[in-house]
Amino acid sequence: MRREMTIKKPTLQDVADYAGVSTATVSRCLNQPDKVKQSLQEKIREAIETLGYVPHGAARALASRRTFTIGAIVPTIDNAIFSEAIQYLQRDLTKAGYTLLLAQSSYSLDEELREVQSLLTQGIEGLVLVGEDHHQGVFDAIEQHRIPLVNIWTYNPESKYSCIGIDNAKAGQRIAEHLVELEHRHFGVISGILRGNDRAQQRLEGIKQHLQQNGIGLDDGEVLECRYSGEQGRLAMHELMTHHPQTTAVICGNDILALGALCAARELGLSVPEDISITGFDDIEIIAVISPALTTMNSPSRRMGAQTAEYLIQCIEGDDQRVERCELGTDLIVRETTGVAVSRGRA
Amino acid sequence: MRREMTIKKPTLQDVADYAGVSTATVSRCLNQPDKVKQSLQEKIREAIETLGYVPHGAARALASRRTFTIGAIVPTIDNAIFSEAIQYLQRDLTKAGYTLLLAQSSYSLDEELREVQSLLTQGIEGLVLVGEDHHQGVFDAIEQHRIPLVNIWTYNPESKYSCIGIDNAKAGQRIAEHLVELEHRHFGVISGILRGNDRAQQRLEGIKQHLQQNGIGLDDGEVLECRYSGEQGRLAMHELMTHHPQTTAVICGNDILALGALCAARELGLSVPEDISITGFDDIEIIAVISPALTTMNSPSRRMGAQTAEYLIQCIEGDDQRVERCELGTDLIVRETTGVAVSRGRA
DNA sequence: CTGAAAGCGCTTACAG
DNA sequence: CTGAAAGCGCTTACAG
Secondary structure (H helix, E strand, O other), rough: OOHHHHHOOOOHHHHHHOHHHHHHHHHHHHHHHHHHOOOHHHHHHHHHHOOOOOOOHHHHHHHOOOOOEEEEEOOOOOHHHHHHHHHHHHHHHHHHOOOOEEEEOOHHHHHHHHHHHHHHHHHOOOEEOOOOOHHHHHHHHHHHHOOHHHHHEEOOOOOEEEEOOOOOOHHHHHHHHHHOOOOOOOOOEOOOOEEEEEEHEEEEEEEHHHHHHOOEEEEHHHHOOOOOOOOHHHHHHHHHHHOOOOOEEEEOOOHHHHHHHHHHHHHHHOOOOOOOOOOOOEEOOHHHOOOOEEEEOOOOOHHHHHHHHHHHHHHHHHOOOOOEEEEOOOOOOOOOOOOOOOOOOOO | OHHHHHHHOOOOOHHHHHHHHOOOHHHHHHHHHHHHOHHHHHHHHHHHHHOOOOOOOHHHHHHHHOOOEEEEEEEOOOHHHHHHHHHHHHHHHHHHHEEEEEOOOOOOOHHHHHHHHHHHHHHOOEEEEEEEOOOOOHHHHHHHHHEEEEOOOOOOOOOOOOEOOOOHHHHHHHHHHHHHHHOOOOOOEEEOOOOHHHHHHHHHHHHHHHHHHHOOOHHHHHEEEEOHHHHHHHHHHHHHHHOOOOOOEEEEOOOHHHHHHHHHHHHHOOOOOOEEEEEEOOOHHHHHOOOOEEEEEEOOOHHHHHHHHHHHHHHHHHHOOOOOEEEEOOEEEEOOOOOOOOOOOOO
């Protein structure tokens, strides 16, 4: 019988027996040490040490109704902007004693809903989603569970839920404005897949709106959608230039796509920016050291992660149900890939 | 009293009452449906639907002694190779009904130990770590909890624990060999921080060994350590060329450092590879579309993630305690940044 | 400051 | 195929 002691992991009860106190005291010693006499604390710590006791999180969660767990769902972790945000979110959550449960939606709203349900089962006390466009079931579940939701990467002053992010439409507009100022009249857009991605949709809307205001049209054929990969960007650029050779300005959905487009331009013998201007989005760290230096819009992903952690913790600990709508600024960073299309005139 | 029903989340008991069955039956309906009569299943599903029941993970974990949770600790999630591996690990774990608990160690073995303890509290049924060099406390804890550990990114046929990764020393050797074949005699190494990073240490050992075999020395001053960032690589390259201007071959710890070094070479007016050869490591996706195309060693991070998920699941479900030591191959991908140093002779 | 005891929401032999 | 009941390992009023 006693043999079992060595094979079974020690419980709070074992610690209590060993230290000659009650389980209540051991529990207090762990969670509210100041309520336990010094001498007992020492005995208990010794017991914990020699038995190699490790608390049982599930039991604690069940009894205390606290999981100290936050859920986050990003489209994919394998995109620098999301991994940067997650890095900071995770780091700050950990500092405050919370655990991050991370899931990926692959840019699918249905998949996102499934992940939300799974996270809810696991008892998350807060949820972070990307964008503000979600399956209705997500909102229903959030309401029922009464946990704070923060939508990141999006800013909407009227949102019913908290958001910490950028104004995507305005950012798209700003890029278009820059290129229009350089007197471009023939545009192409290489966007990420729009379905399930409200950020990309909003940016495209911003671009279209600004072009329209300046009397510049943008045909459907001049907007290409593809996955966020360098190779996809390269192929899209080739397709764009085949069907719309007069294009002098290409707005890309992110930096990776822009690097692919740049690659295609090289292959086509087009000089940048003399023949064609190309813009990115995000200002990921790596592009600071590559040539030609990419004109892009920065995206404060780390700040987003850190601020989200801070908000959520305050929301939970302060029992503060206030909705926060926070707009983080973006800056157009003009470098070497945009300019006047001198070589090919201004048709 | 009844008012509480609307404010409190429904439990299994509520579902059972509503459906007119016992909690045992509801539980079976959820976990082993084939053991429950069809007609009852329908009633129960209806009850779940109308009450909006969501299972309580902690209670389930406590009662069943299963958490369906796997822990993984990477140095940082903000490095393409780790985020790629995690993406696949996460995806495949999710498919199999497991949840990934992700933590970051910031390349600190002490921090790693702390995270391991936290994960253990949360009841992980398996653990994934990067490298084979860990705090002794990690091994002790793993032994005590009897959970499978797999060390990734490392391959050691004698390892006591499972490993799925590459032979880092061999990879380092292979890079050095390539450059020696191109008749380089003056080397520089821009490595990641070595402390707490056995992969980087092993690669450096492999490089040193091969150079030594060919009568080429490598002074301490010719090995620079820096964080994995483009800017750090750029600065290190400047320092290297200031103190060792005769250098014709620079081996970088990863692709990001190599891009930084390439940037510095441009700034210094050095042609690549005519004046100097530069190599990376990892073959991250993005470098496929940038110019000059980087010579590098590929690192099968996605395969590592997927294979780790597969092994762990089999280990847990098959109750198979077999230790697996799996070497994933690497390939030297020779592109445009390495060649004979024609311009500066072969001193 | 400490302990006895109820209870958190499930699962699972066991009996029928 | 189904149910009564014990138990998973903690926390937390409550009483002292």
